[in-house]
Amino acid sequence: MSEQLIEMQDNAGVVRLTINRPQALNALNSEVIAGLETVLVELEARDDLRAVLITGAGEKSFVAGADIAEMKDQTPEQARAFAGQALRTIKRLETLPVPVVALVNGFCLGGGCELALACDWAVASDNAVFGQPEVLLGVIPGFGGTQRLPRRVGPAMALDLVTTGRKIDAQEALSIGLVNRVMSQAELEDYVGELTRQLGGNGPQAVRGAKQAVHDGMDQDLDSALALETSLFALCFAGEEQQEGMSAFVEKRKPNF
Numbered sequence: 001m002s003e004q005l006i007e008m009q010d011n012a013g014v015v016r017l018t019i020n021r022p023q024a025l026n027a028l029n030s031e032v033i034a035g036l037e038t039v040l041v042e043l044e045a046r047d048d049l050r051a052v053l054i055t056g057a058g059e060k061s062f063v064a065g066a067d068i069a070e071m072k073d074q075t076p077e078q079a080r081a082f083a084g085q086a087l088r089t090i091k092r093l094e095t096l097p098v099p100v101v102a103l104v105n106g107f108c109l110g111g112g113c114e115l116a117l118a119c120d121w122a123v124a125s126d127n128a129v130f131g132q133p134e135v136l137l138g139v140i141p142g143f144g145g146t147q148r149l150p151r152r153v154g155p156a157m158a159l160d161l162v163t164t165g166r167k168i169d170a171q172e173a174l175s176i177g178l179v180n181r182v183m184s185q186a187e188l189e190d191y192v193g194e195l196t197r198q199l200g201g202n203g204p205q206a207v208r209g210a211k212q213a214v215h216d217g218m219d220q221d222l223d224s225a226l227a228l229e230t231s232l233f234a235l236c237f238a239g240e241e242q243q244e245g246m247s248a249f250v251e252k253r254k255p256n257f
């Protein structure tokens with residue numbers, strides 16, 4: 001039942017996930033979150049996975065936040081459990097071993113913005129609207145926004161957004177580094193198709209290693225992080241991919257990964 005709320009399309013290891021609850025602007029209720037977690041557990045185990053794209057159904061909304069109607073009467077214990085389920089799921093998305101791209105169409109608010117923050121890339125349509133409006137509802141972000149937002153855009157801008165609850169347009173989101181690219185709705189699909197083809201066509205172990213180095217290194221001091229990079233770099237030479245990539249260069253042909 002819950003899986004139907006998450007649609008999955010697979011094209012040679014490039015997986016597109018669509019949060020499919022357009023009647024509520026794809027708001028995250030516990031059923032959507034459970035469905036997403038089920039799919040992510042499946043993806044974690046796949047060696048052939050190359051890239052993941054996550055989006056919301058329809059052109060109006062990526063995700064308009066956590067489900068306010070579901071949260072309204074929660075006790076502190078229920079709120080803690082709800083946040084725990086969402087945090088665990090968002091962490092699974094963030095730690096998938098391949099690049100994860102958020103395709104943001106329309107509203108990207110509250111829990112939606114927190115979901116996008118866990119992705120490696122965010123590509124937004126020019127009608128996208130971002131924000132952490134939780135304070136307007138008498139709560140604070142509960143799905144990681146107070147922690148991932150300052151790490152992405154810096155503490156001053158994060159405090160601006162989480163304490164005012166103001167919404168920003170796609171251009172402002174681009175200017176503060178919340179998203180990588182902004183384009184018209186019409187251009188979005190072609191661009192994302194090309195991006196995922198590019199990500200999917202690169203050396204898969206190298207792409208995984210690069211993601212791991214950036215993610216794990218960010219939590220370490222510089223010397224430890226550089227040592228991690230060296231280990232992962234050396235590991236590249238233990239597989240066939242490096243041979244193929246470098247041989248292809250020398251032989252003036254395209255590598256076949």
Ligand code: DAK
Pocket residue numbers: 023024025027064065066067068069078079080082083107109110111112133134137139140141142143
């Ligand atoms: N939750 C539930 N339903 C939602 C929703 C949401 N976040 N956003 C929209 N909907 C539903 C609307 O109720 C409406 O349903 P019907 O009335 O048709 O049944 C339908 O989607 C269409 O929405 P509108 O009629 O409002 O559409 P408009 O174009 O007029 O307005 C809007 C679009 C995005 C500006 C508006 O819907 C809106 O302001 N939505 C709420 C946005 C928001 O405040 N998002 C943040 C949610 S709070 C925590 C855990 C989590 C969180 C915090 C703490 N703990 C456990 C500690 C995180 C909280 C959030 O994410």
